[in-house]
Amino acid sequence: MATHHDHAHDVRSGAALIDAAEIALVKAGEQWTSMRAAVFVALSGFDRPASAYDVTEAVSTAQGRRIAANSVYRILDLFVANNVATRVESANAYLANAHPGCLHDCIFLVCDACGRATHVDDDQLSARIRETAAATGFRPEKPVVEVRGRCADCA
Amino acid sequence: MATHHDHAHDVRSGAALIDAAEIALVKAGEQWTSMRAAVFVALSGFDRPASAYDVTEAVSTAQGRRIAANSVYRILDLFVANNVATRVESANAYLANAHPGCLHDCIFLVCDACGRATHVDDDQLSARIRETAAATGFRPEKPVVEVRGRCADCA
DNA sequence: CAACCTGATGTGATAATATATCAAGATGCG
DNA sequence: CGCATCTTGATATATTATCACATCAGGTTG
Numbered sequence: 001m002a003t004h005h006d007h008a009h010d011v012r013s014g015a016a017l018i019d020a021a022e023i024a025l026v027k028a029g030e031q032w033t034s035m036r037a038a039v040f041v042a043l044s045g046f047d048r049p050a051s052a053y054d055v056t057e058a059v060s061t062a063q064g065r066r067i068a069a070n071s072v073y074r075i076l077d078l079f080v081a082n083n084v085a086t087r088v089e090s091a092n093a094y095l096a097n098a099h100p101g102c103l104h105d106c107i108f109l110v111c112d113a114c115g116r117a118t119h120v121d122d123d124q125l126s127a128r129i130r131e132t133a134a135a136t137g138f139r140p141e142k143p144v145v146e147v148r149g150r151c152a153d154c155a
Numbered sequence: 156m157a158t159h160h161d162h163a164h165d166v167r168s169g170a171a172l173i174d175a176a177e178i179a180l181v182k183a184g185e186q187w188t189s190m191r192a193a194v195f196v197a198l199s200g201f202d203r204p205a206s207a208y209d210v211t212e213a214v215s216t217a218q219g220r221r222i223a224a225n226s227v228y229r230i231l232d233l234f235v236a237n238n239v240a241t242r243v244e245s246a247n248a249y250l251a252n253a254h255p256g257c258l259h260d261c262i263f264l265v266c267d268a269c270g271r272a273t274h275v276d277d278d279q280l281s282a283r284i285r286e287t288a289a290a291t292g293f294r295p296e297k298p299v300v301e302v303r304g305r306c307a308d309c310a
Numbered sequence: 311c312a313a314c315c316t317g318a319t320g321t322g323a324t325a326a327t328a329t330a331t332c333a334a335g336a337t338g339c340g
Numbered sequence: 341c342g343c344a345t346c347t348t349g350a351t352a353t354a355t356t357a358t359c360a361c362a363t364c365a366g367g368t369t370g
Contacts, residue, residue, distance in 0.1 A: 031337080035348070053326070071348060073328065089245040090299045092327060092356095107284075109293040122287055129262075129302065132277055137307030138264040144245045146299040147284065152292030190319065208355070226319060228357065247327095247356060 017044055017098065021084045024100040028082045038062060039075045040096065043085060048116040049093030052076055088117055090146045095119070105129070108146045113154035117146075172199055172253065176239040179255040183237045193217060194230045195251065198240060203271040204248030207231055243272055245301045250274070260284070262300045268309035272301075 021040050022032045042058035043050060050058075056072045076094050079085035084100045087093070088108055095108075095117060105126035110117045126143060133140040176195050177187045197213035198205060205213075211227045231249050234240035239255045242248070243263055250263075250272060260281035265272045281298060288295040 031346075033336090033347070051327075068349060068351085069327085070329070070350090074348085089301070107287070109288050109291065109295075111293075112296070118291065118293070120287065120291065125283055125287055128280055128283070129300065132262070132275065132280055133264050133302040133304065136264065136273065136275065137310070138266075138273070138302065139305040139310045140264075140302045141267070141304040142302075144299065144301040144303060145284065146244070147288040147293065147295045147297075148299060149288065149296040150294040155292070155294050186318075188318070206356075223320065223322085224356085225321090225358070229319085 017096065020100050021079075021096070024084050025078075025082055030078065030082060035071065036075050036078070039072055040079065040084070043076070043079075043094060044096035046095075048114070049088040049091045049095050049110070051091075051093045055094065086119075088146060089144050090148060091115075091117070105143045105145065109151065110146055110148050111151035111154050112148055113150055116151060118151065172251065175255050176234075176251070179239050180233075180237055185233065185237060190226065191230050191233070194227055195234065195239065198231075198234075198249060199251035201250075203269070204243040204246045204250050204265070206248045210249065241274075243301060244299050245303060246270075246272070260298045260300065262302070264302050264304065264306065266306035266309050267303055268305055271306060273306065 018037070018040060021044075022037070025032050025036070038059050039055060042055050042062060045058065046054065052073050053069060055076065056067055056069045059072065060067045076085060076087075080087050080094070083097060083103060085094050085096050086106055086108075088095060088110060091110060098119065102121075104121045104123065107120040107122060107125070108117045109120060126145075129143050129145065130140045133143075173192070173195060176199075177192070180187050180191070193214050194210060197210050197217060200213065201209065207227050208224060210231065211222055211224045214227065215222045231240060231242075235242050235249070238258060239252050240249050241252055241261055241263075243250060243265060246265060253274065259276045259278065262275040262277060262280070263272045264275060281300075284298050284300065285295045288298075
């Protein structure tokens with residue numbers, strides 16, 4: 001199998017992933033509150049990008065009380081800003097970041113059949129995208145690269 | 156200025172662009188109705204990606220009557236399907252396609268300051284993106300490549 | 311011509327996604 | 341503790357997108 005990592009990642013899941021998220025947020029000077037933990041747990045419980053409302057629903061169920069969507073948005077935004085989650089623009093949805101310590105331009109392969117997204121890092125390709133943008137005088141900040149199509153299982 | 160076209164385009168604007176859109180739709184076996192013309196004219200009148208509601212507003216003003224958003228969505232979807240318009244996913248907005256005859260994977264450079272988007276074609280880069288996706292067993296259909304950042308004017 | 315079919319548009323409702331505002335509560339810290 | 345700051349809650353509203361079904365315009369056919 002060809003991976004496109006050019007260095008080792010800490011790809012985490014389950015409790016280890018949640019710990020890693022907490023560590024990343026705290027290192028960034030943010031608090032790891034019980035609400036944030038609940039949102040992260042809910043988000044990481046999905047096997048595909050989840051909308052803010054999906055997460056709201058999951059947190060509400062888990063807590064047995066109604067959580068407001070805007071609280072979830074706030075927290076998801078915070079996660080994205082701190083690289084603990086990423087937003088899949090073409091799906092209006094969010095994914096927990098499996099290796100929060102690592103900063104990459106993300107490439108997502110989003111299956112139009114099952115909705116799952118797989119995350120690819122290819123720093124060389126990302127660099128070419130940034131270069132191509134910069135060549136026109138544009139200052140790239142955040143490349144959004146999301147390939148829509150069919151995953152291997154749904155092909 | 157460095158362009159990234161590897162072949163000549165018919166980049167059109169104004170009346171010529173509208174004609175080109177009509178020709179492209181008709182060639183695809185679709186009708187060029189007055190409503191579709193009105194939507195295309197409105198869309199091509201924006202100098203940056205316009206939301207479906209922006210277009211609805213513009214068409215309503217132009218016609219002196221209230222147009223429903225869903226009619227506009229229908230028509231924009233048709234335009235996108237026939238390559239006379241494109242959708243900028245990360246902005247939930249649409250752009251008239253300046254060279255409807257030509258089929259590319261689009262790359263947009265979207266300025267977070269002024270909202271304008273410039274369109275780049277780089278078939279070699281697009282090919283690499285598709286290859287990278289395909290290497291994992293994924294079947295790419297529609298790459299979404301939108302670089303957010305600052306345009307030269309806003310830098 | 312009348313009956314019918316099809317594609318396009320209109321009407322109205324509603325769903326899904328996202329943000330704004332302000333009050334109240336929790337937390338860190340001197 | 342008591343103040344400042346950060347976080348969350350409550351509520352409202354804005355924005356984006358879709359659905360169901362009625363109507364209309366144009367052609368085709370009996």
